[in-house]
Amino acid sequence: MIWNAFILALREIRRSAMRSFLTTLGIVIGVASVISMVMLGDATTAYVTQSISKLGSNMIIIRPGQDRHGPGGDTVAKRFIHDDLTAISREIQGLKGVAPVSSKGIQAVYGNKNYSTSVDGSDNDYFTVKDWQFEEGRSFTDAELKGGKAVCIIGETVRKELFGAQTPIDTSIRLGNFSCQVIGILHPKGASMFGMDQDDLIVVPIRMFQRRISGNQEISAILVSAHNPSSIENMKSAIISLMQERRHIRTGDEDDFNVRDLREVIQTLSSTTKMLTLLLGAVATISLLVGGIGIMNIMLVSVTERTREIGIRLAIGALEREVLLQFLVEAVVLSSLGGVIGVILGIAAGIGVNIAFELPFVFNTSIVIIAFLFSTMVGILFGYFPARKAAQLNPIDALRHE
Amino acid sequence: MTSEPVVELKGAKKYYGQGNAAAYALQGVDLTIQKGEFVAIMGPSGSGKSTAMNIIGCLDVPTEGEYLFEGINVGGLSRDQRALLRRHYIGFIFQGFNLLGKTSALENVELPLLYRGIPAGERRDMAMEALKSVGLEDVAHHTPGELSGGQQQRVAIARAIVTNPLVLLADEPTGNLDTHKSIEVMELLLSFNRDKGITIIMVTHENDMAQFASRIIHFRDGCIDTAQNEHQ
Numbered sequence: 235m236i237w238n239a240f241i242l243a244l245r246e247i248r249r250s251a252m253r254s255f256l257t258t259l260g261i262v263i264g265v266a267s268v269i270s271m272v273m274l275g276d277a278t279t280a281y282v283t284q285s286i287s288k289l290g291s292n293m294i295i296i297r298p299g300q301d302r303h304g305p306g307g308d309t310v311a312k313r314f315i316h317d318d319l320t321a322i323s324r325e326i327q328g329l330k331g332v333a334p335v336s337s338k339g340i341q342a343v344y345g346n347k348n349y350s351t352s353v354d355g356s357d358n359d360y361f362t363v364k365d366w367q368f369e370e371g372r373s374f375t376d377a378e379l380k381g382g383k384a385v386c387i388i389g390e391t392v393r394k395e396l397f398g399a400q401t402p403i404d405t406s407i408r409l410g411n412f413s414c415q416v417i418g419i420l421h422p423k424g425a426s427m428f429g430m431d432q433d434d435l436i437v438v439p440i441r442m443f444q445r446r447i448s449g450n451q452e453i454s455a456i457l458v459s460a461h462n463p464s465s466i467e468n469m470k471s472a473i474i475s476l477m478q479e480r481r482h483i484r485t486g487d488e489d490d491f492n493v494r495d496l497r498e499v500i501q502t503l504s505s506t507t508k509m510l511t512l513l514l515g516a517v518a519t520i521s522l523l524v525g526g527i528g529i530m531n532i533m534l535v536s537v538t539e540r541t542r543e544i545g546i547r548l549a550i551g552a553l554e555r556e557v558l559l560q561f562l563v564e565a566v567v568l569s570s571l572g573g574v575i576g577v578i579l580g581i582a583a584g585i586g587v588n589i590a591f592e593l594p595f596v597f598n599t600s601i602v603i604i605a606f607l608f609s610t611m612v613g614i615l616f617g618y619f620p621a622r623k624a625a626q627l628n629p630i631d632a633l634r635h636e
Numbered sequence: 637m638t639s640e641p642v643v644e645l646k647g648a649k650k651y652y653g654q655g656n657a658a659a660y661a662l663q664g665v666d667l668t669i670q671k672g673e674f675v676a677i678m679g680p681s682g683s684g685k686s687t688a689m690n691i692i693g694c695l696d697v698p699t700e701g702e703y704l705f706e707g708i709n710v711g712g713l714s715r716d717q718r719a720l721l722r723r724h725y726i727g728f729i730f731q732g733f734n735l736l737g738k739t740s741a742l743e744n745v746e747l748p749l750l751y752r753g754i755p756a757g758e759r760r761d762m763a764m765e766a767l768k769s770v771g772l773e774d775v776a777h778h779t780p781g782e783l784s785g786g787q788q789q790r791v792a793i794a795r796a797i798v799t800n801p802l803v804l805l806a807d808e809p810t811g812n813l814d815t816h817k818s819i820e821v822m823e824l825l826l827s828f829n830r831d832k833g834i835t836i837i838m839v840t841h842e843n844d845m846a847q848f849a850s851r852i853i854h855f856r857d858g859c860i861d862t863a864q865n866e867h868q
C-alpha cells in the first residue's frame with residue numbers, strides 16, 4: 235500500500251511539474267532565507283567578538299586627569315613617570331604586561347614620500363598588552379630600550395604609504411628632524427571597533443621618544459594587561475589604591491587620574507550585535523512564514539483542483555486512507571526535496587555573503603535543522619489536511635465538484 | 637436465463653434533507669437484475685435514475701429499504717467495505733468520462749489495477765489488452781486532452797472492464813457523443829456483455845441506445861413506471 239502510494243505520488247509530481255515546482259520553491263525560499271540570515275547574524279556577532287579581543291579585552295588604561303574632561307584628558311594633571319611603572323610591576327599581582335605610552339603626531343619621510351602619522355613611545359610590553367604580532371623583523375633589544383636608540387617598528391599603513399612594495403627592514407626614515415632605522419613591521423589589525431585605523435602608527439623606544447620628541451621624562455598613559463580577564467576588576471581597584479598612595483590623594487578627595495577598561499564598550503557592542511541577530515532572526519522568521527503561506531496556498535488550490543480526481547479514485551475503489559497516503563507521500567517528497575535544496579542554497583548564500591563582507595564563517599547546525607523541519611512540517615500539514623477534507627467527501631459529491 | 641440475482645433493490649427510498657424539507661429522489665423501488673443481463677434504465681430528467689445507479693454502484697446507500705449486492709446487504713457496510721466492493725466487483729462509466737487529466741490513457745486504465753495491488757508488469761499487459769479491446773492501443777500514451785470525446789469514452793470503458801468486473805454501470809455513457817460514436821460505444825458494451833458475461837446496467841435518454849439492451853426499465857418520479865414496462 236505504501237509502495238503504491240509512492241508510485242502514485244511520484245506520478246503526480248511528474249505530471250504536475252509546474253505545481254510541484256512552485257510548492258518546492260516556497261519551501262526553498264523559506265529555508266534558504268532563514269539559514270542565510272542567521273548565518274549572517276552569527277558571523278557579525280563573531281566578527282564583533284573577534285574585533286574586541288583584538289582590541290585587548292583584558293587591557294586597562296591608566297591616564298592622568300579626570301575622565302570627565304573627555305578624551306583629551308586634563309592637561310593640568312600631573313603626568314606619570316617611570317617610577318609609577320616600576321611600582322605597578324612590583325605591587326600588582328597577575329600582570330601580563332605593563333607598558334608606558336606617550337604619543338605625538340609626526341611627519342614621516344622616506345625618499346620623496348611624506349606621510350603624517352602618530353608615534354608611540356613605549357617598550358616591548360606594548361606588543362604584549364595589545365596582543366600584537368610581528369609581520370616582519372623584530373621587537374626592541376634591551377640595549378635599544380636602555381640607550382634610547384633611534385629605531386622604530388611601523389604599522390602596515392605606514393609601511394604601505396612610505397615603501398609601497400619595497401621591504402623597509404633596516405632602511406632609515408626621517409621622523410621630524412632626526413633619522414630612525416626600521417627594525418620591524420606589525421601584523422595588520424585593520425580598523426578598530428570605532429573605525430580608527432589601528433595600523434597607522436610608528437612605535438619607538440620610550441627613552442628615545444622622551445629625549446628626541448617630547449624633551450621630558452613624562453609618560454602620558456600606562457597600559458596594563460592581566461593574565462586572567464576575570465581578575466580585571468580586582469586589578470583595577472588595586473591600581474587605583476596604589477596610584478592614590480603614590481600621588482598623595484587623601485580619602486574623600488578627587489583622583490587626578492583615571493583607570494578604565496574596555497568592558498563597558500564591549501557590553502554596549504555585544505548588546506548591539508544581539509539586537510542585530512534578533513532583527514535578522516525576525517526577518518528570517520517572516521520569510522519562513524511567507525514561504526509557509528505560499529506552500530499553504532498552492533496546496534489548498536491544488537486540492538480544490540484535484541477534488542474531482544479524488545472522486546474518481548474513490549469511485550473506482552480507492553480507500554480514503556490510500557488517497558490520503560498518496561497526498562501525504564507527495565507532500566513529504568516535495569517538502570523534503572525543497573528543504574534539502576533550501577539548506578544547500580541557504581548555506582551557499584550565507585557563505586557568499588560572509589566572503590563578500592569578509593566575515594568569519596560560523597555554522598549553526600540547529601537553525602538548519604529547525605528551518606528544515608519547520609518548512610517540511612508546513613508542507614506536510616498543508617498538503618495533508620485539505621486532502622483529508624476531500625478524501626472524506628462522498629465520492630459522488632467529489633465527482634460533481636468543479 | 638438462469639436465476640442468479642446480482643442486484644436486488646427492496647423498497648429502496650432515498651431522500652435528501654430532513655423533515656418537511658426532505659426531497660424524495662427514490663420513493664420505494666423494487667428491482668432485481670440477474671447475472672449476465674444488459675439493462676437499460678430510461679425516464680425523464682429528475683426521475684431518480686442517477687440516484688438508483690449510485691446506490692446500485694455502492695457509492696451511496698438507500699435511506700430506507702434494502703439493497704442487496706450479490707446477496708450482501710450494502711446498507712450495513714462501512715465506507716471502506718463499500719469501496720472494496722466497488723474495487724473488486726464494479727466498473728463505472730460516467731457521462732463526463734472522468735479520466736485523470738495529464739495522465740496517459742494507459743495509466744488511466746492501469747489505475748483500478750493499481751488499487752487491486754496487481755504487479756507493474758502484469759498491470760501494463762492487462763491495461764494494454766483492455767485498450768486493444770476498445771481499439772485504442774495506438775494512442776495508449778496520449779493524454780485525455782489529446783483524444784476525441786469518443787476516444788476518451790472508450791478509454792473510460794477500457795478502465796471499467798480491465799478488472800473484468802461483475803457489474804458494469806454506465807450513467808448516460810453516450811450523453812456527450814454523436815450518434816455514430818454512440819453506436820460504437822454501444823457495440824463495445826454489447827460485446828463485453830456477450831463475450832465476457834459482464835452484467836451491464838445503463839442509463840440512457842435515447843431509445844436507439846436502449847434497444848441494445850435486453851431489458852428496459854422506465855423510471856418516473858422516483859418510482860419504476862410499471863405501466864410503461866408492461867407496455868413493452
Ligand SMILES: Nc1ncnc2c1ncn2[C@@H]1O[C@H](COP(=O)(O)OP(=O)(O)O)[C@@H](O)[C@H]1O
Nearest residue numbers: 652659660661680681682683684685686687688
Ligand atoms: N445531492 C442531492 N441533494 C438534493 N437533491 C438531490 C441530490 N441528488 C439528486 N437530488 C434530487 O433527486 C432527484 C432525482 O435526481 P437524479 O437521480 O439525479 O435524477 P436523474 O438522474 O433521473 O435525472 C432530483 O429531483 C434531484 O434534484
Ligand SMILES: [Mg+2]
Nearest residue numbers: 685686687807
Ligand atoms: Mg442523472
